[in-house]
Amino acid sequence: MxxxxxxxxxxxxxxxxxxxxxxxxxxxxxxxxxxxxxxxxxxxxxxxxxxxxxxxxxxxxxxxxxxxxxxxLDAADAAREVRAFWARAEADFAARRDLVAFLVGHLEREDPAMTATVSPLGIRYAAGSDAGLVRTSNQDTAYAGSRLLAVADGYGDGGAPASAAAVDALKYLEADGVPAGGLLDVLADAVEQAERAVHGAVLAGGGAGDTGDTGTTLTAMLWTGSQLALVHIGDCRAYLLRDGELFRITHDHTVVQTMIDEGRIGAEEAASHPQRSMLVRALGRGADATADMRLHDAGAGDRYLLCSDGLPTVVPDAEIRRVLSGAGEPEEAVRELVALANAAGGPDNVSCVVADVVAGA
CATH class of the missing domain: 1.10.1660.10 (Multidrug-efflux Transporter Regulator; Chain: A; Domain 2)
Structure with missing residues (x-):
């Protein structure tokens, strides 16, 4: 032809x-x-x-x-690339789906007909942080208050002031009532303030303007009275214990997690991968400071855990669930979780925030 x-x-x-x-x-x-x-x-x-x-x-x-x-590429390599592309597309779709759920939930809460019968709820909370058994300093920051729950894990030479700056930048959210503007705008503004605060802390510590080697992760939740609004960037984690079942509600922003999402490696290989701690998103890195945001309807009896990666790296989810299910008060749960991480060698700083949703304001 x-x-x-x-x-x-x-x-x-x-x-x-x-x-x-x-x-x-x-x-x-x-x-x-x-x-x-x-x-x-x-x-x-x-x-x-x-x-x-x-x-x-x-x-x-x-x-x-x-x-x-x-x-x-040859056929086999081309197939792997197509699989990796689609895995990333599905992850992006999931992120947009979470944002849609956030917006729908928030708008429904704005409707008086949807909120008139909501029972008053409150939270009990505790926070704890420990350097672990290997590190000579603690670059984590943990905070728990009547509205704000937060864990940040700093890295680099200025990691400790970076994590502290990120959490401090959010503490204005402790004020009564959600600030003027929609909740989504409030959270987006909070992330921007945290990013600026981290950048400033790094420069104040002697950085030369390039903060690529220093920064922090941040996972925070804002209590609105009947919901918890989540902001997440990096590899700290948030879990929900509901009716005895443990749900992880954050997604790690790491090189290894991206490789898992794209089907390049499995979970077992990821546990020992040399790049398992390398971040793809964090505060202090400018364009990489895009946070995930979600809205969670709270129910009496729910227990939330925010933790730095020093806990799940060495403590299996089954053990985390056991402690969260068995510990009475949030303070007890925090102590036991930190002790578990140190009993497993304590190779990293470990920070935990535990909050219980209870009936009554």
Missing amino acids: GLLTIGAFARATRLSPKALRLYDELGLLPPAHVDPVTGYRRYAPDQVERARLVAWLRRLGMPLVRIRHVCS
């Missing part, structure tokens, strides 16, 4: 002539022959399969630059 005209090739591949011209300009799908006088394009029959692959990848929403890379 001879070369195909651009019209015939377009029909065979279900790509428009306009798209084929664009892909030619980008070097993604150059024609087999271009007439030097007329500029008319012709394509080889064996280019049909590649063109169809491009069409399907575009339907997935894959950027053209990444499509060009996929098309340069």
Whole structure:
């Protein structure tokens, strides 16, 4: 079979002539022959399969630059790249789904008809932090108050002041009532303030303007009276114990978690991976300071745990659930969880905040 005209090739591949011209300009799908006088394009029959692959990848929403890379790979490697792309797309979709749930929940709470019958609730809380058995200093900050719960895990030479600055920047939320503006705006503003505070703390500690090697994670919850609004960036974690079941309600922003999401490694391999502590999002890194935000309807009997990664790195979820289920008061749960981390070697700082949702304001 001879070369195909651009019209015939377009029909065979279900790509428009306009798209084929664009892909030619980008070097993604150059024609087999271009007439030097007329500029008319012709394509080889064996280019049909590649063109169809491009069409399907575009339907997935894959950027053209990444499509060009996929098309340069052999079949097995191309399959892995497509799997990794889709895993990331699903993670992004899940993040947007959480934001939609946040907005819907918040707007419903703005409707008096939806809130008139809500029973008054309150929280009991405790916080604790320990350097562990290996580290010579503690770069964690833990805080628990009547409205604000927070854990931050600093890193780098200025990690301790960075984590303290992030939490201190949120303490204005302790004031009675949610500040003017919607809850989503309040939380977004709080993250921006925390980012500026961390940057300032690093510079005050002798940084030269590049805070890439110093910063902090932050996981915080704001109590609104019937809900807990979550802000999360980094690899501290938040858990919910409800009716005896333990639910992890945050997603780690680490290189290793990204590799798990993309199907490149499994959970067992991740536990010993050399990059397991490398962050992809944190405060103090400018463009990387994009926090996850969620809204949780609270119920009497719920118990929330916020912790730095020094706890789940060495203590299995089953043990965390056992302690949270058995400990009476939040202070007791905090003490037992810190003790468990140290009994497992205490290789890192460990901080915990435990809050119980109780009936009555």
